[in-house]
Each structure stands twice: as structure tokens, then as C-alpha cells.
Amino acid sequence: MFFHVLLTGECNLQCRYCFGEALEDFDEPDSEPNSELSIDYSLPKRINYDVSILGEFCRRDPECVLTFYGGEPLVCIDETKQIMDHVRAKQFMIQTNGLLLDRLESRYVNRFHTILVSMDGDEAITDYYRGKGTFRKVVDTLKLIRNNGFEGELIARMTVMEQTDIYKQVTWLLDNEEFPFSSVHWQLNAGFWKTDFDRRDFKKWSNENYNPGIRRLVKLWVDRMEKDGTVLRLYPLLGIAHSVLHGEKESLLRCGGGWANYAIQTDGHIIACPTMWGMKDHYFGHISNADPLSLKRIFVGKPCTECDILGICGGRCLYTNITKRWSSEAYRLVCGTVRNLVDEITKEIPSITKLIEDGKVNLQDFEFMKYNGCEIIP
Numbered sequence: 537m538f539f540h541v542l543l544t545g546e547c548n549l550q551c552r553y554c555f556g557e558a559l560e561d562f563d564e565p566d567s568e569p570n571s572e573l574s575i576d577y578s579l580p581k582r583i584n585y586d587v588s589i590l591g592e593f594c595r596r597d598p599e600c601v602l603t604f605y606g607g608e609p610l611v612c613i614d615e616t617k618q619i620m621d622h623v624r625a626k627q628f629m630i631q632t633n634g635l636l637l638d639r640l641e642s643r644y645v646n647r648f649h650t651i652l653v654s655m656d657g658d659e660a661i662t663d664y665y666r667g668k669g670t671f672r673k674v675v676d677t678l679k680l681i682r683n684n685g686f687e688g689e690l691i692a693r694m695t696v697m698e699q700t701d702i703y704k705q706v707t708w709l710l711d712n713e714e715f716p717f718s719s720v721h722w723q724l725n726a727g728f729w730k731t732d733f734d735r736r737d738f739k740k741w742s743n744e745n746y747n748p749g750i751r752r753l754v755k756l757w758v759d760r761m762e763k764d765g766t767v768l769r770l771y772p773l774l775g776i777a778h779s780v781l782h783g784e785k786e787s788l789l790r791c792g793g794g795w796a797n798y799a800i801q802t803d804g805h806i807i808a809c810p811t812m813w814g815m816k817d818h819y820f821g822h823i824s825n826a827d828p829l830s831l832k833r834i835f836v837g838k839p840c841t842e843c844d845i846l847g848i849c850g851g852r853c854l855y856t857n858i859t860k861r862w863s864s865e866a867y868r869l870v871c872g873t874v875r876n877l878v879d880e881i882t883k884e885i886p887s888i889t890k891l892i893e894d895g896k897v898n899l900q901d902f903e904f905m906k907y908n909g910c911e912i913i914p
């Protein structure tokens with residue numbers, strides 16, 4: 537089982553799509569018509585349970601994989617080390633903004649199976665979303681950890697919204713000379729806030745930039761397979777193609793939220809995913825007495841359950857499905873992006889199958905660790 541360990545709600549950055557949106561999104565919880573949104577706002581800012589409790593919890597699952605998460609998890613560098621010293625997990629991973637990775641000794645960094653680092657593309661777009669100087673500092677830190685021996689998977693994790701030219705930024709991350717990434721994942725900032733849709737122009741952008749950009753990316757992906765036998769690790773493409781190539785018909789929520797990949801709050805309560813912190817009606821127990829192997833499961837409801845592509849999409853996001861922060865009409869645009877992505881990949885499956893038969897690429901090239909923090913459906 538996979539668990540995000542929420543070390544803290546604190547962060548050393550103030551990104552536009554997170555801190556910035558929170559400032560503008562006036563969403564009074566008491567006025568929510570949906571009672572499922574009663575939130576516990578009194579959670580401790582940093583973990584306040586004894587690490588030995590987490591150790592006991594993890595010990596009951598031989599496949600326990602822990603992913604450090606925040607806020608920015610490395611704000612709690614001592615707690616990170618304490619957990620890595622005292623909890624026996626099958627693997628450790630981290631989702632970080634990368635700024636503090638140089639403060640964690642190599643003997644810890646080099647134990648991470650995967651590091652997902654927030655990087656939105658080139659310097660201009662990363663600094664636009666995340667603050668001036670962020671890009672430079674993160675790239676320097678990533679070079680340092682590679683030089684210091686980190687050999688695990690390093691995934692550029694982009695947050696994407698209207699200022700992003702998806703084709704330009706993904707290809708930049710793959711091909712730039714200074715620090716090319718071999719793995720890229722992106723997630724749309726869509727449906728997570730209540731009042732932002734009207735302030736933004738998601739419709740125009742998704743129609744004119746994002747969806748055409750995805751079509752170009754899928755073409756590029758297959759072109760690279762043909763030209764040099766490389767299956768680029770573009771997670772949204774990889775995840776869907778993997779399912780189709782293996783004949784999977786019914787994918788559950790691909791991030792694993794609520795059934796394969798849970799999160800542990802700073803107070804030790806277990807939730808379906810990090811974004812669902814404090815949602816009291818959706819707690820799955822507490823690590824002090826829950827069995828990691830028999831946790832309750834929760835799945836997406838309408839409209840996903842009535843959708844003709846649920847089997848391949850998996851439902852995109854449990855949090856947005858429950859909270860329904862965007863109207864049905866607005867969310868249909870998000871689903872349009874899913875449909876476009878799935879259609880474009882499906883169209884290329886015959887060519888990809890031929891490339892596999894001809895030995896240009898291998899089926900194993902499409903393998904990846906599921907629930908590693910890449911949600912697959914952006």
C-alpha cells in the first residue's frame with residue numbers, strides 16, 4: 537500500500553496556483569450546501585504523533601511505501617530523517633519543491649526511490665508561477681543531488697493552467713541542455729478551487745492551446761519511438777498506453793486515492809489523498825489502530841459513474857468528484873481534455889503495437905511504478 541506522509545502544512549514558497557488561489561478563493565465552509573465538506577481546520581501544523589506509531593503501522597504491511605508530502609515536507613527535515621531512520625518501509629519517495637533538498641544529507645537523498653520535484657517548465661514559466669529565482673535554485677540543487685549520487689527517478693511535476701503552453705513546456709523539460717528531465721508529469725489546476733473558473737479562461741485555453749498541444753505531444757511521443765526507440769516517460773501518456781496495451785478494461789482512480797494510495801495527516805488520521813486533509817467525514821481511522829491492509833475503500837460517484845470512458849479515465853480525481861467545486865458545465869471542459877488525451881493515445885495504439893512487434897520498442901518500456909504520485913489523468 538502507498539501512503540503520503542503529510543509532514544506539515546507549511547511551505548517556503550507562495551505559488552500562484554496554491555497560495556495565490558487560496559487568497560482569492562473565498563469559500564466559506566459553513567455556506568457549503570454539501571455537508572461532506574465539513575473541515576477540521578485545527579490540524580497541527582507539523583506532525584504531532586510519535587514516529588514509532590507510524591513504524592508499527594507500516595510494519596503491518598510488507599509493501600508499505602511512504603511518500604513525504606506537505607506543504608513542503610523538507611521544512612520538516614528532522615522529522616524526515618527520523619522517519620527514514622526508524623520506520624521500515626519498502627521504499628521512500630518525496631514530493632518537494634526542491635529548494636531544500638541540498639540540506640538533506642546524501643545518505644538520505646540517495647535512499648529515495650523517486651523524487652517528484654515541482655517544475656513547471658522553463659525559467660520564465662516556473663518563476664512566474666512559483667516566484668522569482670525559484671527555477672535557478674531548484675536546478676542547481678538537482679544538479680547537486682545527481683552529483684552526490686542520487687540515481688533514482690527524478691520526475692518534473694508540472695502544475696498547468698492558462699499561462700502554460702503545454703507542448704512548449706513539456707518539450708523544454710525533456711530537451712533543454714542544462715538539466716533535461718527523463719520523466720515528466722503534469723496536473724491541471726482545474727476543479728480544486730471554488731471561485732476561480734469565472735476569473736479564468738479555461739475554455740479558450742483548453743480548446744486553443746492545451747488540447748492541440750496534447751495532440752502534438754502524442755505525435756512527438758510516437759515519433760521518438762520510431763526514430764530512436766525511446767519511450768519518453770511522459771506519465772499521462774505512459775499510464776493510459778500501458779492500460780490499453782495490457783488490455784485493462786476497468787481502471788480504478790489512477791492516482792490510487794482512496795483505494796491504493798492514502799495519506800496520513802499531521803495528527804495521524806488517514807485520509808484518501810493529501811488534498812482531502814481535514815475532511816472529517818472521509819477519515820479512514822488513525823494509524824495508531826488501523827490496519828493498513830484492510831482500510832475502507834472509496835470510489836468516485838456521479839458523473840463519473842455514468843461516463844462512457846470511466847473504464848479508461850478511472851475518474852480523474854476523487855477530491856473534485858466529491859467537492860464539486862466547479863459547476864458541471866465547467867467540469868465538462870476538464871473531461872473534454874481527458875477525452876482528447878485518451879482519444880489521441882488510443883489512435884496511436886496500432887502504430888505502437890507495430891513498433892513493439894518490430895522490436896523498435898519493448899512492452900517493458902511502458903512499465904512504471906503505479907501510485908508513485910503521478911495521477912496519470914491530468
Ligand code: SF4
Nearest residue numbers: 840843849851852871
Ligand atoms: S472523463 Fe470526466 S466524467 Fe468521465 S470518468 Fe473522467 S473525470 Fe469522470
Ligand code: SF4
Nearest residue numbers: 791793809853854855
Ligand atoms: S487526483 Fe485528486 S484524488 Fe487523486 S491525489 Fe490528486 S487531488 Fe487527490
